[in-house]
Amino acid sequence: MKLHELAHARSGDKGSTADISVIAYRPAHYPHLRALLTPDRIRAHFPDLPPGPIHRYEIPSLHALKFVLHDALDGGVTRSLRLDAHGKSLAACLLEMDVPAPPTTDAKD
Amino acid sequence: MELAEHGRLDYLVFECLAERTVALAQLDRLRDPDSGYNEWLEERMEAVLEPCARQGTRIITNMGAANPTAAARVVAEVARRLGLDGLRIATVTGDDVLHLVKGTHLPLLDGPGRAASTVSDLHKTVVSANAYLGATPIIETLAQGADVVVTGRVADPSLFLAPLMHEFGWPPTDWPLLARGTAVGHLLECAGQLTGGYYADPGTKDVPDLARLGFPLAEVAEDGSFTVTKVPGSGGRLTLATVTEQLLYEVHDPAAYLTPDVTADFSHAHLTHLAEDRVAVTGITGRERPITLKASVGYRDGFLAHGEISYAGPGAVARAREAARIVQQRLTRAEFPVTEARYDLIGVDAVHRGTGTDPTTAVEPAEVRLRVAARTETLLQARRLGREVASLWLNGPCGGAGVTREARENIAITSVLLPRELVMPATGVQLNTAGATP
Structure with a gap:
């Protein structure tokens, strides 16, 4: 299945740093996403990213993960030659990721 | 206009200054000393000044950009044209720190790579430097009775925190309260991004009536607990999902969202759906503010x-x-x-990135x-x-x-960090009278 079926996401930027939130639709799926979406998995999904570090932050109370991709935006909105200089499309492209289905659960959210 | 007319607001905030906007405005001002403020200031004030004056809603905006003083004259002129007598119009300046930054060896946080690592490496290409001021100077103008406050570069959430500190008398070192007020500002500053804008995904995340998207408002209690909502009947949606997306938007480390006022911690935030388009936010806390202020440096x-x-x-x-x-x-x-x-x-x-689509089979x-x-x-x-x-x-x-x-x-x-004691905000409040020449 696609990550799109389990989570929604929003991209932002500060300077040349991209900032992506991934939020589980169902809180019960948060541990599954937390296990899957490591910084290495994010880098593997975006092979053309410049080599800056990727930090992950966990926000369990909002069943959300935050990825900060340093130096990922080729200079950012005021310098980059990219059409999407903000990296606004990164979140949607991340949601295309093929992921295994979460373990079946009877949890009612 | 929906907010100004029907929001029953105490304060209306216009946050209109993107990262580069102030540098472009500085260049405008160099060409014409009476320009350098937001191009839509006059039109917006013509729309909201009368309903705000009638309902006692005070206005705070960073539409002053590179020239808050000229912008305040425009506001006064609009007020005069509308026959609004006795408005107090305030300016907040002092964010222009070009003299403190130009030619220094301050390190660049996001520079053009190897070509420059400090401000002095940018040589004469530097055109502007504006520090992000905090809530304090805005509070000073509110204490002097300002009805309209026009600022240059102020941290976006500080525009919203200032009236809360003023109304509730929150001490400037009560970090948890300041963090809650900062969360209010952070949620409201992108306006329609809280109510379904930058969120809608037809078939998956449906949002009704985006063409008349209702902008958000917050109802804040003295202890900093608050509810975000929008004017009933306006377009868009405000849900747990839209609030989660916006609360985390561009904060980097959710446990350390840095502003001039506080280090806010959203990492244990809790959201409660109260009713349609009404969400309560709790669990925000905070720590001492950073010792530096960030300044944006514009260069050719x-x-x-x-x-x-x-x-x-x-x-x-x-x-x-x-x-x-x-x-x-x-x-x-x-x-x-x-x-x-x-x-x-x-x-x-x-604009497509990533491995989610196979180009050979597309x-x-x-x-x-x-x-x-x-x-x-x-x-x-x-x-x-x-x-x-x-x-x-x-x-x-x-x-x-x-x-x-x-x-x-x-x-x-690019950005630099300045010791905050070097930055000297200034304020001024002018009483506008119908007969006065601005």
């Missing part, structure tokens, strides 16, 4: 050129790629000194658009790139359509 960063041309029908992608090769080869042969260039196909790989699009972008050292070089793309009409693959091109100087932004 060479020239940017773009050229685009479209291809449709069978083989469109192959023709667009051939066109890209032609431009690329010609730019090399003609000793065209581009410092950096990109060749993207809009409709294939211009369906051939009905049309694509080649986009060539380059950085050059002179305007003439940038204009030549557009000429090369335009030449594809006659000399490139068949069916090239709809050429557009642009060449312009680029003003880029």
Whole structure:
């Protein structure tokens, strides 16, 4: 299945740093996403990213993960030659990721 | 207007200053000392001043950009035209720190790579430096009875925190309260992004009536607990999902969201759905504010050129790629000194990133658009790139359509950190009378 079926996401930027939130639709799926979406998995999904570090932050109370991709935006909105200089499309492209289905659960959210 | 007329607001905040906007405004001001503020200031004030004055809603805005003093004169003139007597119009200045920054060895947080690591490496290209001020100077103007506060660069959430500190008498070192007020500001500052804008995904995340998207408001209690909502009947939606997306938007470390006022911690935030389009926010806490203030530094960063041309029908992608090769080869042969260039196909790989789509199995699009972008050292070089793309009409693959091109100087932004005690905010409050000449 696609990550799109389990989570929604929003991209932002500060300077040349991209900032992506991934939020589980169902809180019960948060541990599954937390296990899957490591910084290495994010880098593997975006092979053309410049080599800056990727930090992950966990926000369990909002069943959300935050990825900060340093130096990922080729200079950012005021310098980059990219059409999407903000990296606004990164979140949607991340949601295309093929992921295994979460373990079946009877949890009612 | 919905908010101003029907929001029953105590304060209406216009946050309108993106990262680069103030640098462009500084350049405007250099050309004309009476300009350098937001181009929509007059129109917006014409729309809201009367309902706000009638209902006692005070207005706070950073539409002063590079020239809050000139902007305040515009507000006074609009008030005079509308016959609004006795408005107190305030300015907050002192964010311009060019004199503190220019020529120094302050390290750049986001510079142009190896070319420059400190401000002095940017030499004479620096055109502006504006520090992000906090809530304190705005509070001073509110204490003096300001009805309209016009600022330059102030941290976005501080525009919203200031009236809460003023109304509730929150001490400037009560970090948890300041963090909650900062969360209010952070949620409201992008306006429609809290109510379904930048969220809608038809079929998955449906949002009704985006064409008349209702902007959000917050109802805040003295202990900093608050509810976000929007005017009943307006378009959009405000849900747990929209609030979660916006609370985390661009904060980097959710446990350390840095502003001039506080280090806010959203990492244990809790949201409660109270009713349709009403969400309560709790669990926000905070720690001591950073010892430095961030300043945005604008500098002349060479020239940017773009050229685009479209291809449709069978083989469109192959023709667009051939066109890209032609431009690329010609730019090399003609000793065209581009410092950096990109060749993207809009409709294939211009904004799409990542491995989620297999390009070898992707369906051939009905049309694509080649986009060539380059950085050059002179305007003439940038204009030549557009000429090369335009030449594809006659000399490139068949069916090239709809050429557009642009060449312009680029003003880029980098950031530095300044000791906060060096930055001296200033305030002024003027009573506007109907007969006064602004």
